[in-house]
Structure formats: structure tokens, C-alpha cells
Amino acid sequence: MNFSTFLRRVSEGGRRPRTDRTLRFDRRLRTVLVTETRGAAVLLVATVLALVWANIPGGGYETVWHTEISIGFGHAAITEDLRHWVNDALMVFFFLLAGMEIRRELSLGALRDRRAAIVPIVAAIGGMAVPAVIYATVTIGNPAQNAWGMAMATDIAFALGVLALVGPRCPENVRVFLLTLAVVDDIGAILVIAIVYTEAVHVVALLVAVALIAVAVAMRAAGVWRATPYFIVGVALWVATYESGLHPTIVGVVFGLLTPAFLARTADLDRLDRIMKRLRREPGPEAARALSIAAQGSVSANDRLQYLLRPWTSFVIVPLFALANAGVALSPELLARAVTSPVTLGVFFGLVVGKTVGIWGASAAVVGARLGRLPAGVRLGQVLPVSAVAGIGFTVSLFIAELAISDDRTRDEATIGILAAAVAATALGWLLFRLPSRRRRDREPTELRPGTQPTGEHGRGPAGAPVELVQFGDYQCPYCREAAPVVAALVARHPDQLRYVWRHLPLEDVHPYARRAAQAAEAAAVQDAFWPMHDRLLSADDLSDEALIELARAAGLDVRQFASDLDTAIVSAEVDADVRSAADSGADGTPTFFLNGVRVDGTLDDVTAAVERSLDTETP
Template identity: 45%
Template structure:
């Protein structure tokens, strides 16, 4: 009788808990964002459509002596609230670069070069459609992937066990966002005020000094961030850039070992004598043992995902879809250029650039991700909803041009979502992303655990 062999161990790539939390929040945000988008479209095409435009054009602000800050409600969402969204993006970038998936060259090379292809090819396609029409300046509209919709649709319709594919696409979306934010700050800002920029630079320097002093409390960075937003807003550069800078400048590195080792001592003191003072000291010790950026992201990310982004969709997705509007839009090279650039540009650009990176030996696809998954994810990355609408607001002053661009964004994003979902679901049945054991153990062996023992 044959002796049984050693226990079979399956090593499955495990995504870190922090990334899992981020992905779960983004997936939930996609549902709320979709609902807000539907409400905006219904409202803008209902008998109360005038109320939609009037409501978001309502002025609101604050006055202190001769100083005043006044914006309409849509600008409060686009300029102020969206700064929180971009701060979360910056925090996620900083964390992944510091001690996440972006710290290793081979891990980041393929999605980064894929993102570069997903930036350049859509722009070239858009310019090919709009050359000579006067709409060329809107090329930044097709440069970004909507992370919330991307992750949310992947969670709902993607293949089983898609963690490594999610992480690959999240890395791609982060690099993609860096490019889009840079273009937004450089290309779509005008009437720049040098004194206000000097104040903003001084505040950035102050945050760098806080980092150098190893200040771990969140409050000083938040105060500097609010002042930085005011300075950037006054400078003429789009104020959401302040959110990105805050996210990148808040410390994301792991705490010093002595801070972590001090926590049990303070916790033990609290167990010995449960006074308010010892509770406060234990709380401070615990906070010092967690990266400042992680704590700030935990505070901001739910607000960004479930309040800010849906509000943005509600304020900006309302576009008239009457027969005349649709006829005009789909007869426009602007609308067709945006839609084709989002779907075809991302599919070709991301797949082609990522494949080139693999062929050149610069990196590898993670886990059991295959070229088919790469293609499906690239199509899904054509969902350019949030930042595409955001850039369109900056690029087009004419309401008719803006309406055509929005219809192109909605059309391209919808086609990319449906086509990408179908492709990934079909591929998921043929190219499983789970471990080999998840397809079923060999006859006579017990079921294998999802995670290998330590």
C-alpha cells in the first residue's frame, strides 16, 4: 500500500488587507455613482430639467470683511469636494509607492507602460477624428479611467478570484490618473497668479518640513491642505491639484519600530488603571504606530467614495438626451471621437504597450493573469466617466460642445463596460484566475484551502 505523500500546499498570491479595503470601497462607490448618474440623466430629461440647471447654478459662499469666496454649487462640487477625491488618489499612490505594489520595478512596469499606451493612443484617435473641427483642445477628455466603475464592474461581472487582476488594473488606473492630473494642471489652467502660486509653494514647503520633522499627527497636514487649496484656487491653477499634493506629501512610510513597540506598554498601563489620561496616551501611541497617510485615507476614502464622487456624477452627468440632441451629437466628430477613443484607444493602447513591456522582459503579468484577461481589462478601462467629465468641464466652455463631449463619454463608457464585462466573464470560464486547486482537487484528495498555511 502506497504511503501518502506530504500535504499538498498551494501558494496563492494574496492581496494586502489595505488594498482589499480600498477595492471594496471603490466597488461600493460604483453602485452609488451609477444611481446618481441615472438620477441626473432622468432629472435633466424630465419636465423639471430647468430646475436641474438652476439648482447647480445657485451661488453659495462665505464673506469675511472684504474677503469673499463664492462659487456656484456645481463648482463647489467640482473644485472643492473633488479635491477630497484627488487627495485619496494621491494617498493611494503614495502608499503603493512607499510599501505597496508600486515599490517593485517589475511589478509596476507592465501596468505602468500599459497606462502610458492607454493615455497616448486614445489621444491620437481623438485628434484623428477632431482635426480641423476646432475641438482638438478637448483631447484630455479621453485620457483617464474611472477607478470606481472599473473595480465595481470587475467585482460584479468579472471572473472568479479576480484579486490579482483587480490589483493589476488598480495599478494601471493609478498611473493613468497621474498622467491625467498632470495634463489637467498644465494644459487646462490659465490666468495664473504668481503671488498665489508663491504662497502655495510655501505651504508645500511647510508640509515637507512636517515630513522631515516626522510629525505623525493628521491635523497639521489637514490645516496645511485647506490653506493650500485656497492658495491654489486663487492662483488660477485648478484647485483639485491641491488635493493631489496633500495626498502625495502626507507621510506614507511605515512607522519606526520603537513607535510600534511602545503600544503594548501604554495599553498595559490602561489595563492597570483605566483613567482618561492613560486612555489618551494609549490612543496617541496607537496612532503613532500607523502611517499618517493610512489614517487620513481611512477618514477620507468613505466620504470620497460614497458622497463626493456620487455628488459629482449628480452635478455633471445631467445632459439632454432628446432626439435632436442625440442626432446632433452622433453627427458630430467630437462625440464619435470621444466614444471611439475611450473604447478602441484603451483596448489597443493598453494591450499593445503592456504586451511590448512583457516581450522586452521589463515585467510580467501577476499571478494567473493571461493576455486574454489583459485585453478584457483594457476594454473595461475605457470607462472614463469621472475624470473624463471633469476634464470636459475644463476643456469646453461652449454648452453645445460640452453636451456632445458628455454624450460621447457616456456612450463610450457604457460600451466599454458592457463589452469588457462580457469579455471577462467569457474568459473567466476558460482561463480561471484562481489557483489550480480552485478548479477542483485531483480524484482522491481532499479539497484544498484557499490560502496556504504559513
């Protein structure tokens, strides 16, 4: 059952137990999507408040944001107005979060798999290049032509907020595709800010900054994990970068990229179990502290910092940035200028038209040439409205406008274009999402890809059976464990007519032992003992490495050979092949069943009924 179907059934009042497909979205990814979506509402309020405040006669909008603040010691001080402290200091945390998201996607996410990554990468490049070309073309001869970076950006918070308004017409995987695309977009924006909008570089300060980065790298290599030393180095690096002429927000990106990202490791979780047992036996402060340290060490610093920082950036820092930068006095004179201003028109058409054409065109080209694939559940028809929604540039567009345009009048014209583009992109995306639903519905893949083979599959029942049931499963999934006796009963009742095939889909985001267990099953298959090991894995409470060895011994395996095979590339490749099959078949949760090559959605009772109907049809 796919996620959108699950949501629809819940909204209709149907009772359906949660599957691990929904659980996977309930963890880190759901936190990101929900936080960013809710942050969009706060950001919208801040934007409206900025516009209202800026248009109140005598409201003092510019006076407040031009208030100068000095921070330093003695004669060594940095003096900037309040707006620049928000843009140059607080926004470091926004870019820190962007850097950490980039690092995680490169280490664990969609950007790790070349075929899965190439579509959002090329789409993001198209979504940056086409808008930049449109803006540069419209503003030929204008002093603000170099501000083409404004038209490249995507505001992920506003974009996800719009997709939330679309509701069930936008499946979760489409939102994830936009999130991945926005990560690549962030990389482009960061490079543009660092390379294009740096006026002069002071070599000595830059060398100090490089040395401080080396210190941070050395601290990480030495295993320093406490935040305080990194904070001290980070503040010094911010000052050095500020003095070098580079924009100091680059500091956030650098630290984000240095923040390690990894899934919970089996050894770390085993250590937690041992410390917990010790704490139960001998409760005391020493064991409690060891447990706390071990618990933090089992979760990557990347995930921990994102969890802590994302609410602050979404609900405080970015809205404060909008409050400081989105306020424009909307006089008749300004609006009259904006209608014909090349800057306004360039950024407007760059974001609204350029993003839509660039992202969708690049995606269609890559998919059409079979150079890459869209994520499971995402169709080209759904990429078009997502491309339009990506035209909401807002936060980074305003940020680049502040860097690239020194003239206040021209910057106001650019702000009008950015705000108008956000409204137009929202309307266009909403319209494009609604139109296809009246003519046709883009569906997830429902066919098993690739189909099963007579040999080389883990199957029970004759290879030539008239009915074939394929399950994508996870050995830690409680719903797969519930399904096991039901499937076994089906096979036992129809030994000659039904073939049952198992394919691996370890959900590593929520089940840290699942991948290792899948490899254990494949290692047992080397000794022709897949099914004895399979049955034990589905009933085992403990799937640690020590427990896997005991399960292998109980299954009658050569334990030494099993331990050796467990870590081989061949065994890992078998699991990877099944995971790719799941992605190509649209299976993103467990258990997912395919009956005679077609996916069956619903409860276990629905699957059982479908199998029985097929058997009745095939029986003479």
C-alpha cells in the same frame, strides 16, 4: 490554495479554514476594492438621477447648479455657482485620496518593484497615449480638439463595479492590477489638468502657494501629526492655488503625496505592548491617552486618512459630482448632432478602442520583451478584458470636459460620448471575460520558479530524494504553525524518500513581525543553525527584536554575531529572493506547497495525501 479556488469552494458549501491569502485581502486592499465597488452602485444611481432630473420639463436642473454661493470675509470672498463648488472644492478630497494612493503605491505597493511596476506603468501610458491620439485625429480642425484629455481617464469605481459583476472569472489579482494601473492613470490625468488646462498663472499667488507647501513639508519634518494644522494650511493653499489660476484640486494631490505611508514598525508595536502592560498595571487617563497616541502613530497617516475619507468620496462626493455634471437634456436635436459630432465620436472611440488597444498592446509588448512581469495570477488573456473595462472614463472624463470645453452645446456632445463609452466599455469587457471561459481558462502559474537546487536551499532530507516538498511560509502565519507538525511527521516517516524545503513569504501587510523573523532565520543560517532557529520561530508567541535575541541564545548562536547579521544586506537579499520566487510561482499566500515542482491546492490533508501518493509511486 488560490483565492479564486477558495471562493469557489465556499460557494459550493465546502468547509475550508481561512488562510492568510484571504486574510491579506481582508485588510486594506479588500476595503479599497469593496468600497470602490459599492461606490459604483451609488455612482450609477446618481448618474441616472442626473439624467432623469435634467430631462424633466421645468425640473430646474441647471437652475439649481447655477445657483451662486459666496464664501469669504467682508470684501475678500470667492463667488462660484454650486456646480463649481462641487468641482473645485469637494473634488479636492477625491484628488487627495488619489494622491495618497499614489504615495502608498510608490512607497509600499506594486510601483516600488521595478519589474512588477513596469507593466502597469507602460500599460497606463499606452492607455493614455492611444486614446488621446484617436481623439485628436478624429477632431482635427474642431475647436474642442484640445479636450483630448477626456479620452485618457479611467473611472476606477465603475471599472471595479463591472469586474464585480464578472465574478469568479476575474480573480482578485486582476482587480489589483487594474487598481495599480488606475493609480498611474491618475498621475497622468493630474499632470494633464495641471499643465494643459491651466489658462493663465498669477505669479504672486503661485509663490504664496509654493510657500504654503513648504510650510506643510516643514510641519511634516518637525513631526506634526495632528490634522488641524494641516487643514488650516490646506485651506489657505486652496485659496492661493485658486487665485493663481491653477485648478485648486491640485491641492489635494500635493497633500496626498506628502502623506507618509509605511507598514507598522516593530519598535512602535513593542511600544504599544509596553503601554498596554502599564495600563493593565495602573489604569488611568494618562496611560489611556498615551496608548491612543501610540496606536495612531503605529499606523501611517496615509492609511488612517484613506480609511476615513474613502467612504465619503465613494458614497457622497463622487456621486454628488456625477449628479452635478452628468445631467444632459437628451433632445432629438442633441442626439442627432452627437451621432455625427467629431467630439462625441472622438471621445467614444478614444475610450472604447483606444484604451483596449493601448493597455493590452503595451502590456503584451513589455511582457513579450521580458522587460517586466505581470502580477502573480494575472495572464495576458485577462489583461484584454481589463483593458476594455478601463475605457469607462466617466468621473475624470467629465471633470476634464468641464475644464476644457467652454461651449455648452459641445460639452453636452462630449458628455453623450463619455456616457455611451461607459456603456460600450462595460459590455465589451463583460463579453471578453465570458468568451475565453468557454474555450479555455487562464490559470495562475502552477510550477515552482526557480526550481530547487542541491545546495543553497533550506532543506531537510537527502538532496537526491525522489519526492520533494517545497513550502512558502510566514513565521507569524497561524496556518504555517499548524502545518509544521504535519510536515515534520511526513519527514520523519520517510527520511530517505522525502526532501522538505522552506522558502520565505512574509506577509508584511498582515504580519508586521514576519519579515524580521525571516531575516532572523537567515541570520541563524550564517552560523549553520537555520533549522534550530526555524523551529523556535514557528512556536514563539513573541517575535519582537528582544525575543529574537533570546531565541538565538536558546538555539546556541553567537548572539553578538546574530544581532550584527540580522540587519545585513546579504540576509535581506536572501528573503527577497524567496519573495520573488513566490511571485513568479503564483504563491501569494501562506502556506503554499509545491510537490515535485507543481503546486498542490487544498487543505493540509490534501497535501499529505498527495505526498503519500507520490511516495507510493516512487517506492519500488
